[in-house]
Amino acid sequence: MNDIENPHTLSRRTTPTWEVELLISGIAVFAMLQLPGWLDDRFFALRPRFDSDWRTVLQLVYIYARSAALILALTFVLHLLLRARWIALVGMHSVYPDGIRWDKLRIGPIARAMEQAREISFPDIIENADNRATILFAVGVTQAMFVVVISIAAISILGLSMIIAALSGGRLDPSSILVVLMGLWVVPSAVAAMIDHKYGSALTPNSRWYRLLQRMFGVYARLGFRRSNNPVMALLSSHSSDRKVLTATMLLMFLALGVTIFSGTLQREPSLLGNYALFPAGRDVRALDSAHYDDQRNPARDDAVPYVQSAIIKDAYAQLVVPFQPNRDTSAMQRRCPQTRAQSAQTRLTCLSALHTVTLDGKPLPELRYEISSDPRTDRPALLAMIDVRTLANGRHELHVTRPPRSGSSAKDISQDPGFDVIAFWR
Incomplete structure (x- = not known):
């Protein structure tokens, strides 16, 4: 009897890192759950010390750092739950190695026939649960690192825009410079990727457009923007839909950013949450703060x-x-x-x-x-x-x-x- 059929041993296809995953999640989940509150305290303590320009930098650091902390906290909590489910499945398969006994369930013959036709073997269920936990762990950690990289790039561009504005003697607005710099950073890469995807196969290596695209991709690669720098997402995209993975990644990042911004606003204005629309408030009424x-x-x-x-x-x-x-x-x-x-x-x-x-x-x-x-x-x-x-x-x-x-x-x-x-x- 091979390993995958033996209910008293783990399958040879079990993820070899499952013990380390559990160890990291179990230790880190408590720190990650406390980290957002610690970041809130540091941000609100430092915020009044800076003027508007440097406060923008501080707020950007806070938003991205808290978003990464939220992603990691959610990742470790969900990973522990998925690993707990996997452990429960492994244990139950060891207790009941003969699987589900459909004839003992109080369901009709038609429902039983449908369930049996769609039945997945218990070893496959265990393997799928194992794979989901590992994928979630890898994607969550990678996503948090991706947010950190994006934050470093955004803060660097913001700092550069502030330096340019300062050198201009106040004639240039930092926010306008920031928009221009972001456009110069993002737009050429997006245009080059679109041209390569649509017309790259028709270009010869000696053509001017081929060499131009090659130089552009080389510049962005030296800056660290290439698929091989994020092997987890590249591997996942290659075994799934690249568009779905990209969409899910961006949605997760924007969700974390949105939660961070909303929670920060809510801490300053607690009345925003709740049915307080009819409570009298405003400058025309006397109020104590x-x-x-x-x-x-x-x-x-x-x-x-x-x-x-x-x-x-x-x-x-x-x-x-x-x-x-x-x-x-x-x-x-x-x-x-x-x-x-x-x-x-x-x-x-x-x-x-x-x-x-x-x-x-x-x-x-x-x-x-x-x-x-x-x-x-x-x-x-x-x-x-x-x-x-x-x-x-x-x-x-x-x-x-x-x-x-x-x-x-x-x-x-x-x-x-x-x-x-x-x-x-x-x-």
Whole structure:
């Protein structure tokens, strides 16, 4: 009796790496499930430290890294489930080597005849389950590596576009340069592949078009873009439909990217998920934002906005902390105070303070003075002002802290921005 017919031994066609696959999936699944949350914490902690241009780079790194982590986490979880199913099939075949006894099932003769006609032998079922688990493991790991390669290429092109924009003295927009560079990278390759697929067999090696295509493919090959650099996907495509494999690969990548973008937005705006359409919200209604109160805010998730110690201030002074926001304050200081970097720290403090004037219940506070401080829970630089509230009457009060517009904001965004943060508190 050969191995494949012996229910008490594994088939010789069993994937030789199944034990290593289980070991890697079992160990890595826990790390991969925790990695997206760790990346979220690092991203939201670093995001307020950069201006708009570098924040775009940071966000791109975050999106691609989190997408790769999601793909790996999903791969290892599904792989463990498929391997568990395979183990269950192997074990049941050992317990019941005679297979399914159709005559013992309570089904009619017509249904039984149909089932038996379509029956697959148990060894073949086991082998198919084994192959599916291995293919999933290989494709998932390869797909995650593919996302990493794409992210490196995209970040490199984005960095190059920012360098070109900086060398142009601000005359060129980085996003426009990025579109042009992406087109120069993707379009020639796509056109060359289309011409080769359609007319390549008709071209002679000595023809001009043949040599041109050969040079183009050589350039992209030296850059690392060739099928042999991804042998798993090339092998799978050659044994299946190349178009189906490519479609599935792109769908999986875009799904991971979409989930990452949506989850990041959801963490900043939790009300987006749920039936909250009729809940009153907007600038025309009074609302309290927990980010404005130190005892309520989540420094790992909330935006870097001005805050006081609590919504109910029992102390003699309200401690107003205004975090430095590079995407707002840097460009505003450069416009308001030319040669900002060459000025003294005191001059820069005066310039920055003028961007964040404060009113209390609609009345300006001319005596307010900012001190240099930092956010103790995020270690980000901030301004600190102590506001005397001892003489305030009991009840609700409001602080308005002005803010400059974000760098790169459109005229529409600026018109919709009230230009200040509202912090309500009670005595």
